[in-house]
Amino acid sequence: MSTGALRNRRRNHACRLHMLTWNVATAEPPDDVRSLLQLDSDSPADLFVIGLQEVRATPVKYVSDLIAEDSWSHLFMNTLGPNGFVKVTSVRMQGLLLIVFARQVHLPFIRDIQSTYTRTGIFGYWGNKGGVSVRFSFYGHMLCFLNCHLAAHMNYAVQRVDEFEYILDSQDFDFYNTPHVLDHKVVFWFGDLNFRIADHGLHFLRSSINSGRFNLLWSKDQLLMMKQKEPLLQQFEEGPLQFKPTYKFDRFSETYDTSAQKTWLGFNGKKRKPAWTDRILWRIKPTDEEECGSIADDEELPVKVTQDIYTCDPSYGVSDHKPVIGTFNLELQKKVETPLVCVSAEGQWSADEDAVLTYTIQEKFDACTSDWIGLYKIGFRSALDYIAFVWVKEDAIADVDEVVQLSMKRDDLPLLAGDYILGYFSRNMQSLVGLSPPFQIMESTLALLEGLVPENINGLDK
DSSP states (O other): OOOOHHHHHHEEEEEEEEEEEOOOOOOOOOOOOOOHHHOOOOOOOOOOOOOOEEEOOOOOOOOHHHHOOOOHHHHHHHGGGTEEEEEEEEEETTEEEEEEEEGGGGGEEEEEEEEEEEOOOOGGOOOOOEEEEEEEEEEEEEEEEEEEEOOOOOOHHHHHHHHHHHHHHOOOOTTTTTTBBBSSSSEEEEEEEOOOOOOHHHHHHHHHHHTTTTHHHHTHHHHHHHHTOOOOTTTEEEEEOOOOOBBBTTTTTSOOOOSOBBTTTTOOOOOOOOOEEEEEEEEEEEEEEEEEHHHHHHHOOOOOOEEEEEEEEETSSSSBBEEEEEEEEEEOOOOOOOOOOOEEESSOOEEESSSEEEEEEEEEEOOOOTTTEEEEEEEOOOOOOEEEEEEEEEESOOOOOOEEEEEOOOGGGGOOOEEEEEEEETTTTTTHHHHHHHOOEEEHHHHOOOOOOGGGSSSTTT
16 A cells, blocks of 8 residues: 555544634523534534634623623523434633533543633733633544634724734643643634724725725725734635625614614714624644654644635624634544543443443543543533542552442432433543443332432433
8 A cells, every 4th residue: 555545544634623713792691502513414513613702791790600601601501402412522711602512422522622712801810801712632633622702993903913923922722732822733713803894985985885895995804904014814714705794783683783882972973884893714734833743643644624604693682792703623543543542331220229430541641539430421511410429549540551430329320211321430531531331220119119300310411
Protein backbone atom coordinates (compact mmCIF):
# COMPACT_ATOMS: atom_id res chain seq x y z
CA MET A 1 0.00 0.00 0.00
CA SER A 2 1.37 3.44 -0.89
CA THR A 3 2.25 5.97 1.82
CA GLY A 4 -0.46 8.32 0.55
CA ALA A 5 -3.14 5.60 0.68
CA LEU A 6 -2.06 4.65 4.20
CA ARG A 7 -2.23 8.26 5.32
CA ASN A 8 -5.70 8.73 3.83
CA ARG A 9 -6.95 5.56 5.52
CA ARG A 10 -5.70 6.84 8.87
CA ARG A 11 -7.31 10.26 8.52
CA ASN A 12 -10.79 9.52 7.32
CA HIS A 13 -12.78 10.66 10.33
CA ALA A 14 -15.29 13.47 9.96
CA CYS A 15 -17.01 15.29 12.80
CA ARG A 16 -19.99 17.61 12.43
CA LEU A 17 -19.86 20.85 14.43
CA HIS A 18 -22.95 23.02 14.91
CA MET A 19 -22.25 26.53 16.21
CA LEU A 20 -24.68 29.18 17.34
CA THR A 21 -24.12 32.78 18.37
CA TRP A 22 -26.96 34.99 19.57
CA ASN A 23 -27.21 38.27 21.43
CA VAL A 24 -30.42 37.57 23.36
CA ALA A 25 -30.78 41.14 24.69
CA THR A 26 -31.69 40.02 28.27
CA ALA A 27 -34.78 38.18 26.98
CA GLU A 28 -36.05 34.91 28.37
CA PRO A 29 -35.68 31.99 25.95
CA PRO A 30 -38.36 30.94 23.47
CA ASP A 31 -40.35 27.78 24.02
CA ASP A 32 -38.63 25.75 21.31
CA VAL A 33 -35.14 25.85 19.78
CA ARG A 34 -35.20 22.59 17.81
CA SER A 35 -35.13 24.34 14.42
CA LEU A 36 -32.34 26.62 15.64
CA LEU A 37 -30.28 23.53 16.48
CA GLN A 38 -31.37 21.80 13.24
CA LEU A 39 -32.04 18.57 15.13
CA ASP A 40 -34.05 17.16 12.23
CA SER A 41 -31.16 17.60 9.80
CA ASP A 42 -30.07 14.70 7.59
CA SER A 43 -26.49 15.40 8.77
CA PRO A 44 -26.68 15.17 12.58
CA ALA A 45 -24.11 17.07 14.63
CA ASP A 46 -21.44 15.58 16.87
CA LEU A 47 -20.68 18.77 18.78
CA PHE A 48 -22.82 21.79 19.65
CA VAL A 49 -21.09 25.03 20.68
CA ILE A 50 -23.51 27.74 21.79
CA GLY A 51 -22.40 31.29 22.56
CA LEU A 52 -24.86 33.81 23.94
CA GLN A 53 -24.44 37.48 24.75
CA GLU A 54 -26.51 39.72 27.01
CA VAL A 55 -28.01 36.90 29.01
CA ARG A 56 -29.94 38.71 31.75
CA ALA A 57 -27.32 39.45 34.38
CA THR A 58 -28.69 41.69 37.12
CA PRO A 59 -26.81 41.06 40.39
CA VAL A 60 -29.64 38.99 41.91
CA LYS A 61 -30.16 37.03 38.70
CA TYR A 62 -26.43 36.43 38.27
CA VAL A 63 -26.03 35.06 41.80
CA SER A 64 -29.03 32.75 41.35
CA ASP A 65 -27.54 31.40 38.11
CA LEU A 66 -24.33 30.52 39.94
CA ILE A 67 -26.38 28.27 42.23
CA ALA A 68 -28.51 26.69 39.51
CA GLU A 69 -28.38 26.61 35.72
CA ASP A 70 -29.80 29.69 33.98
CA SER A 71 -32.98 29.39 31.93
CA TRP A 72 -31.10 29.36 28.61
CA SER A 73 -28.84 26.51 29.71
CA HIS A 74 -31.86 24.58 30.96
CA LEU A 75 -33.59 24.96 27.61
CA PHE A 76 -30.61 23.71 25.60
CA MET A 77 -29.93 20.86 28.04
CA ASN A 78 -33.56 19.77 28.03
CA THR A 79 -33.64 19.91 24.22
CA LEU A 80 -30.32 18.19 23.51
CA GLY A 81 -30.32 15.64 26.36
CA PRO A 82 -33.14 13.46 24.97
CA ASN A 83 -31.35 13.54 21.62
CA GLY A 84 -28.21 11.92 23.01
CA PHE A 85 -26.13 15.02 23.76
CA VAL A 86 -24.44 15.74 27.09
CA LYS A 87 -23.23 19.10 28.34
CA VAL A 88 -19.43 18.93 28.39
CA THR A 89 -18.83 22.25 30.12
CA SER A 90 -19.94 25.87 30.28
CA VAL A 91 -18.50 29.22 31.32
CA ARG A 92 -20.29 32.43 32.16
CA MET A 93 -19.11 35.99 32.71
CA GLN A 94 -22.07 38.23 33.47
CA GLY A 95 -24.10 38.31 30.22
CA LEU A 96 -21.65 36.16 28.24
CA LEU A 97 -22.41 32.43 28.22
CA LEU A 98 -20.64 29.63 26.36
CA ILE A 99 -21.91 26.03 26.47
CA VAL A 100 -20.43 22.95 24.80
CA PHE A 101 -22.41 19.75 24.15
CA ALA A 102 -21.18 16.48 22.68
CA ARG A 103 -22.79 13.31 21.47
CA GLN A 104 -22.46 10.77 24.28
CA VAL A 105 -20.12 8.47 22.32
CA HIS A 106 -17.48 11.23 22.11
CA LEU A 107 -17.32 12.05 25.84
CA PRO A 108 -14.35 9.79 26.76
CA PHE A 109 -12.29 11.47 24.03
CA ILE A 110 -12.90 15.06 25.16
CA ARG A 111 -10.13 15.77 27.65
CA ASP A 112 -8.12 18.59 29.24
CA ILE A 113 -11.13 20.87 29.46
CA GLN A 114 -10.49 24.38 30.72
CA SER A 115 -12.35 27.66 30.51
CA THR A 116 -11.46 31.27 31.22
CA TYR A 117 -12.78 34.80 30.69
CA THR A 118 -11.60 38.37 30.14
CA ARG A 119 -13.47 41.55 31.04
CA THR A 120 -13.18 44.63 28.82
CA GLY A 121 -16.35 46.73 29.41
CA ILE A 122 -16.69 49.57 31.97
CA PHE A 123 -12.96 49.55 32.77
CA GLY A 124 -13.07 45.75 32.96
CA TYR A 125 -14.94 45.82 36.27
CA TRP A 126 -18.48 44.63 35.63
CA GLY A 127 -17.75 42.40 32.67
CA ASN A 128 -20.55 43.58 30.39
CA LYS A 129 -18.12 43.20 27.48
CA GLY A 130 -15.23 40.85 26.90
CA GLY A 131 -14.67 37.21 26.03
CA VAL A 132 -15.23 33.73 27.47
CA SER A 133 -13.46 30.68 26.12
CA VAL A 134 -13.42 26.91 26.41
CA ARG A 135 -10.55 24.73 25.26
CA PHE A 136 -10.26 20.94 25.14
CA SER A 137 -8.58 18.06 23.40
CA PHE A 138 -10.86 16.27 20.94
CA TYR A 139 -9.45 12.87 19.93
CA GLY A 140 -6.03 14.38 20.68
CA HIS A 141 -6.51 17.61 18.69
CA MET A 142 -6.51 20.92 20.58
CA LEU A 143 -9.60 23.06 19.93
CA CYS A 144 -10.50 26.44 21.41
CA PHE A 145 -13.80 28.34 21.23
CA LEU A 146 -13.86 32.06 22.05
CA ASN A 147 -17.20 33.85 22.49
CA CYS A 148 -16.84 37.65 22.50
CA HIS A 149 -18.99 40.70 22.99
CA LEU A 150 -17.00 43.71 21.83
CA ALA A 151 -17.48 47.47 22.06
CA ALA A 152 -20.58 48.87 20.39
CA HIS A 153 -21.26 51.85 18.09
CA MET A 154 -20.11 52.81 14.60
CA ASN A 155 -16.94 54.71 15.49
CA TYR A 156 -15.24 51.99 17.57
CA ALA A 157 -13.96 49.60 14.91
CA VAL A 158 -10.33 50.07 15.94
CA GLN A 159 -11.22 49.65 19.61
CA ARG A 160 -12.96 46.37 18.80
CA VAL A 161 -9.77 45.02 17.25
CA ASP A 162 -7.78 46.28 20.26
CA GLU A 163 -10.20 44.49 22.60
CA PHE A 164 -9.85 41.26 20.64
CA GLU A 165 -6.05 41.46 20.84
CA TYR A 166 -6.26 42.22 24.56
CA ILE A 167 -8.48 39.17 25.13
CA LEU A 168 -6.04 36.96 23.23
CA ASP A 169 -3.09 38.33 25.25
CA SER A 170 -4.93 37.96 28.58
CA GLN A 171 -6.22 34.42 28.35
CA ASP A 172 -3.90 31.70 29.65
CA PHE A 173 -4.36 27.95 30.01
CA ASP A 174 -2.55 25.50 32.28
CA PHE A 175 -1.16 23.36 29.46
CA TYR A 176 2.45 23.51 28.35
CA ASN A 177 1.67 22.88 24.68
CA THR A 178 -1.28 25.29 24.41
CA PRO A 179 -0.85 28.07 26.98
CA HIS A 180 -2.59 30.67 24.80
CA VAL A 181 -5.62 30.76 22.54
CA LEU A 182 -3.66 30.89 19.28
CA ASP A 183 -1.57 27.87 20.29
CA HIS A 184 -4.54 25.59 19.62
CA LYS A 185 -4.79 23.69 16.37
CA VAL A 186 -8.20 25.21 15.57
CA VAL A 187 -9.69 28.36 17.09
CA PHE A 188 -13.28 29.47 16.56
CA TRP A 189 -13.87 33.18 17.26
CA PHE A 190 -17.50 34.21 17.34
CA GLY A 191 -20.09 36.32 19.11
CA ASP A 192 -21.52 39.82 18.93
CA LEU A 193 -18.37 41.38 17.50
CA ASN A 194 -20.33 44.59 16.89
CA PHE A 195 -18.69 45.58 13.60
CA ARG A 196 -20.96 47.83 11.56
CA ILE A 197 -21.51 48.81 7.92
CA ALA A 198 -19.80 52.17 7.40
CA ASP A 199 -20.54 55.10 5.07
CA HIS A 200 -23.74 53.84 3.42
CA GLY A 201 -26.98 55.66 4.16
CA LEU A 202 -29.98 53.93 5.69
CA HIS A 203 -31.99 53.95 2.44
CA PHE A 204 -29.18 52.32 0.41
CA LEU A 205 -28.65 49.73 3.13
CA ARG A 206 -32.26 48.69 3.26
CA SER A 207 -32.78 48.66 -0.50
CA SER A 208 -29.69 46.47 -0.94
CA ILE A 209 -30.93 44.10 1.74
CA ASN A 210 -34.48 43.95 0.41
CA SER A 211 -33.21 43.12 -3.08
CA GLY A 212 -30.83 40.46 -1.74
CA ARG A 213 -27.74 42.29 -3.06
CA PHE A 214 -25.72 41.80 0.10
CA ASN A 215 -22.47 41.94 -1.90
CA LEU A 216 -22.99 45.71 -2.37
CA LEU A 217 -22.42 46.12 1.37
CA TRP A 218 -19.38 43.90 1.87
CA SER A 219 -16.82 46.57 0.93
CA LYS A 220 -18.02 48.74 3.82
CA ASP A 221 -18.36 46.01 6.42
CA GLN A 222 -15.94 47.11 9.15
CA LEU A 223 -14.66 43.63 9.95
CA LEU A 224 -13.87 42.90 6.30
CA MET A 225 -12.27 46.34 6.03
CA MET A 226 -10.14 45.81 9.14
CA LYS A 227 -9.01 42.40 7.85
CA GLN A 228 -7.35 44.13 4.90
CA LYS A 229 -4.89 45.95 7.17
CA GLU A 230 -4.68 43.82 10.34
CA PRO A 231 -2.38 40.77 9.98
CA LEU A 232 -3.95 39.11 13.02
CA LEU A 233 -7.44 39.23 11.51
CA GLN A 234 -6.13 37.90 8.20
CA GLN A 235 -5.38 34.61 9.95
CA PHE A 236 -9.11 34.05 10.50
CA GLU A 237 -11.45 32.72 7.85
CA GLU A 238 -15.15 33.49 7.46
CA GLY A 239 -17.83 32.29 5.11
CA PRO A 240 -19.54 34.78 2.76
CA LEU A 241 -22.17 37.04 4.29
CA GLN A 242 -25.02 35.76 2.15
CA PHE A 243 -27.72 36.39 4.73
CA LYS A 244 -29.45 39.48 6.01
CA PRO A 245 -27.61 41.65 8.54
CA THR A 246 -28.61 40.35 11.96
CA TYR A 247 -29.00 43.68 13.79
CA LYS A 248 -31.11 45.71 14.58
CA PHE A 249 -34.70 44.36 14.41
CA ASP A 250 -37.95 45.26 16.07
CA ARG A 251 -38.63 42.48 18.53
CA PHE A 252 -40.92 39.65 17.42
CA SER A 253 -40.66 40.75 13.81
CA GLU A 254 -38.43 40.56 10.75
CA THR A 255 -38.56 44.34 10.35
CA TYR A 256 -35.47 46.44 10.91
CA ASP A 257 -35.53 49.10 13.60
CA THR A 258 -38.52 51.43 13.26
CA SER A 259 -38.20 53.10 16.66
CA ALA A 260 -36.84 56.58 17.13
CA GLN A 261 -33.79 56.42 19.35
CA LYS A 262 -33.81 58.83 22.27
CA THR A 263 -30.70 60.94 22.79
CA TRP A 264 -29.53 62.00 26.25
CA LEU A 265 -31.26 65.36 25.84
CA GLY A 266 -34.55 63.68 25.01
CA PHE A 267 -34.54 64.48 21.28
CA ASN A 268 -35.17 61.80 18.72
CA GLY A 269 -32.02 60.28 17.24
CA LYS A 270 -31.40 58.25 14.12
CA LYS A 271 -32.61 54.70 13.73
CA ARG A 272 -29.94 52.04 14.10
CA LYS A 273 -28.54 50.92 10.77
CA PRO A 274 -28.62 47.20 9.95
CA ALA A 275 -25.27 45.45 10.44
CA TRP A 276 -23.64 42.03 10.54
CA THR A 277 -22.70 42.35 14.19
CA ASP A 278 -22.98 38.61 14.89
CA ARG A 279 -20.22 36.52 13.30
CA ILE A 280 -18.43 33.17 13.32
CA LEU A 281 -14.79 32.93 12.19
CA TRP A 282 -12.14 30.26 12.50
CA ARG A 283 -8.36 29.91 12.36
CA ILE A 284 -6.26 26.83 11.67
CA LYS A 285 -2.82 27.01 13.21
CA PRO A 286 -0.25 27.63 10.45
CA THR A 287 1.83 24.55 9.75
CA ASP A 288 5.11 26.42 10.16
CA GLU A 289 4.13 27.01 13.80
CA GLU A 290 3.78 23.30 14.49
CA GLU A 291 6.49 21.82 16.65
CA CYS A 292 8.89 19.48 14.91
CA GLY A 293 8.27 15.88 15.86
CA SER A 294 8.79 12.34 14.79
CA ILE A 295 8.25 11.06 11.27
CA ALA A 296 4.78 9.91 12.34
CA ASP A 297 3.96 13.44 13.54
CA ASP A 298 5.27 14.94 10.31
CA GLU A 299 3.04 12.65 8.27
CA GLU A 300 -0.04 13.78 10.15
CA LEU A 301 -2.19 16.35 8.41
CA PRO A 302 -3.74 19.12 10.53
CA VAL A 303 -7.46 19.23 11.16
CA LYS A 304 -9.31 20.26 8.02
CA VAL A 305 -12.24 22.63 8.52
CA THR A 306 -14.93 23.17 5.90
CA GLN A 307 -18.07 25.21 6.45
CA ASP A 308 -21.38 23.87 5.15
CA ILE A 309 -23.83 26.49 6.42
CA TYR A 310 -23.44 30.13 7.46
CA THR A 311 -26.77 31.82 7.94
CA CYS A 312 -29.16 33.43 10.37
CA ASP A 313 -32.60 32.30 11.48
CA PRO A 314 -34.97 35.29 11.24
CA SER A 315 -37.92 33.41 12.73
CA TYR A 316 -36.69 33.95 16.30
CA GLY A 317 -37.79 37.35 17.57
CA VAL A 318 -37.24 37.53 21.33
CA SER A 319 -34.19 39.75 20.73
CA ASP A 320 -33.31 42.68 18.47
CA HIS A 321 -30.56 40.40 17.08
CA LYS A 322 -31.18 37.32 14.95
CA PRO A 323 -29.28 34.14 15.85
CA VAL A 324 -26.43 33.13 13.54
CA ILE A 325 -25.73 29.48 12.73
CA GLY A 326 -22.55 27.96 11.37
CA THR A 327 -22.14 24.26 10.63
CA PHE A 328 -18.74 22.72 9.93
CA ASN A 329 -17.07 19.48 8.98
CA LEU A 330 -13.92 18.73 10.96
CA GLU A 331 -11.75 16.13 9.26
CA LEU A 332 -9.18 14.66 11.62
CA GLN A 333 -7.18 11.59 12.41
CA LYS A 334 -8.05 10.13 15.80
CA LYS A 335 -4.90 10.29 17.89
CA VAL A 336 -6.67 8.48 20.73
CA GLU A 337 -9.26 5.76 20.27
CA THR A 338 -9.26 4.03 23.67
CA PRO A 339 -11.03 5.50 26.73
CA LEU A 340 -8.80 6.16 29.72
CA VAL A 341 -11.04 3.99 31.90
CA CYS A 342 -13.09 0.88 31.15
CA VAL A 343 -16.26 0.69 33.28
CA SER A 344 -18.69 -2.23 33.46
CA ALA A 345 -21.84 -3.20 35.34
CA GLU A 346 -21.51 -6.75 36.64
CA GLY A 347 -24.41 -9.18 36.91
CA GLN A 348 -28.07 -8.21 37.15
CA TRP A 349 -28.94 -4.89 38.78
CA SER A 350 -32.03 -4.09 40.82
CA ALA A 351 -32.79 -2.25 44.05
CA ASP A 352 -33.34 -5.58 45.80
CA GLU A 353 -29.61 -5.91 46.52
CA ASP A 354 -26.32 -4.04 46.31
CA ALA A 355 -24.98 -3.82 42.77
CA VAL A 356 -21.46 -4.62 41.62
CA LEU A 357 -19.39 -2.68 39.10
CA THR A 358 -15.78 -2.81 37.99
CA TYR A 359 -13.40 -0.32 36.45
CA THR A 360 -9.96 -0.58 34.94
CA ILE A 361 -7.57 2.28 34.20
CA GLN A 362 -6.34 1.57 30.67
CA GLU A 363 -3.83 4.40 30.37
CA LYS A 364 -2.03 6.42 33.01
CA PHE A 365 -3.60 9.82 33.69
CA ASP A 366 -3.94 12.26 36.58
CA ALA A 367 -6.41 10.17 38.58
CA CYS A 368 -7.21 10.90 42.23
CA THR A 369 -9.19 9.33 45.06
CA SER A 370 -11.95 11.93 44.69
CA ASP A 371 -12.81 10.62 41.23
CA TRP A 372 -16.22 8.95 41.16
CA ILE A 373 -18.39 6.68 39.08
CA GLY A 374 -21.94 7.83 38.46
CA LEU A 375 -25.07 5.94 37.49
CA TYR A 376 -26.90 7.78 34.70
CA LYS A 377 -30.25 7.26 33.07
CA ILE A 378 -30.03 7.11 29.28
CA GLY A 379 -30.66 10.65 28.05
CA PHE A 380 -28.76 12.30 30.92
CA ARG A 381 -27.91 15.97 30.38
CA SER A 382 -24.57 16.50 32.15
CA ALA A 383 -21.99 14.74 34.30
CA LEU A 384 -23.81 16.00 37.40
CA ASP A 385 -27.10 14.44 36.27
CA TYR A 386 -26.40 11.15 38.05
CA ILE A 387 -28.90 8.98 39.91
CA ALA A 388 -26.29 7.66 42.33
CA PHE A 389 -22.51 7.61 42.58
CA VAL A 390 -19.69 5.82 44.35
CA TRP A 391 -16.15 7.03 45.05
CA VAL A 392 -13.36 5.17 43.32
CA LYS A 393 -10.69 3.23 45.25
CA GLU A 394 -10.27 5.12 48.51
CA ASP A 395 -6.87 4.05 49.84
CA ALA A 396 -4.75 4.52 46.72
CA ILE A 397 -4.79 5.25 43.01
CA ALA A 398 -5.44 2.10 41.01
CA ASP A 399 -2.65 0.82 38.81
CA VAL A 400 -2.98 0.58 35.05
CA ASP A 401 -4.79 -2.66 34.08
CA GLU A 402 -5.81 -3.33 37.71
CA VAL A 403 -9.44 -4.46 37.92
CA VAL A 404 -11.15 -2.64 40.78
CA GLN A 405 -14.52 -3.84 42.08
CA LEU A 406 -16.96 -1.46 43.76
CA SER A 407 -20.55 -1.71 44.92
CA MET A 408 -23.51 0.65 44.90
CA LYS A 409 -25.92 0.42 47.81
CA ARG A 410 -29.34 -0.91 46.91
CA ASP A 411 -30.99 2.03 48.68
CA ASP A 412 -29.40 4.35 46.08
CA LEU A 413 -30.68 2.42 43.07
CA PRO A 414 -33.89 3.21 41.15
CA LEU A 415 -36.85 0.99 41.99
CA LEU A 416 -38.27 0.81 38.48
CA ALA A 417 -36.82 -0.82 35.40
CA GLY A 418 -34.94 1.36 32.95
CA ASP A 419 -31.88 1.72 30.76
CA TYR A 420 -28.77 3.15 32.39
CA ILE A 421 -25.06 3.74 31.90
CA LEU A 422 -22.07 4.11 34.24
CA GLY A 423 -19.55 6.92 33.83
CA TYR A 424 -16.13 7.48 35.42
CA PHE A 425 -15.69 11.19 36.22
CA SER A 426 -12.16 12.53 36.58
CA ARG A 427 -11.98 15.36 39.08
CA ASN A 428 -8.73 16.71 37.67
CA MET A 429 -9.78 16.48 34.04
CA GLN A 430 -13.35 17.66 34.77
CA SER A 431 -14.77 15.16 32.33
CA LEU A 432 -16.22 11.69 31.92
CA VAL A 433 -13.22 9.65 30.80
CA GLY A 434 -14.94 6.28 30.61
CA LEU A 435 -18.49 5.03 29.94
CA SER A 436 -19.94 1.54 30.34
CA PRO A 437 -22.12 -0.10 27.70
CA PRO A 438 -25.82 0.62 28.33
CA PHE A 439 -27.51 -1.90 30.61
CA GLN A 440 -30.92 -2.45 32.16
CA ILE A 441 -31.86 -2.17 35.81
CA MET A 442 -34.70 -4.54 36.64
CA GLU A 443 -37.81 -3.62 38.59
CA SER A 444 -37.36 -4.23 42.29
CA THR A 445 -39.71 -6.35 44.38
CA LEU A 446 -40.71 -3.24 46.32
CA ALA A 447 -41.75 -1.44 43.12
CA LEU A 448 -43.93 -4.35 42.09
CA LEU A 449 -45.52 -4.63 45.53
CA GLU A 450 -46.35 -0.94 45.82
CA GLY A 451 -47.35 -0.36 42.18
CA LEU A 452 -45.07 2.66 41.83
CA VAL A 453 -45.25 4.83 38.71
CA PRO A 454 -42.23 6.37 36.90
CA GLU A 455 -42.92 9.98 37.81
CA ASN A 456 -42.60 9.12 41.50
CA ILE A 457 -39.09 7.75 41.04
CA ASN A 458 -35.66 9.18 40.29
CA GLY A 459 -36.77 12.74 39.70
CA LEU A 460 -35.44 12.96 36.12
CA ASP A 461 -38.89 13.46 34.63
CA LYS A 462 -40.16 15.96 37.17
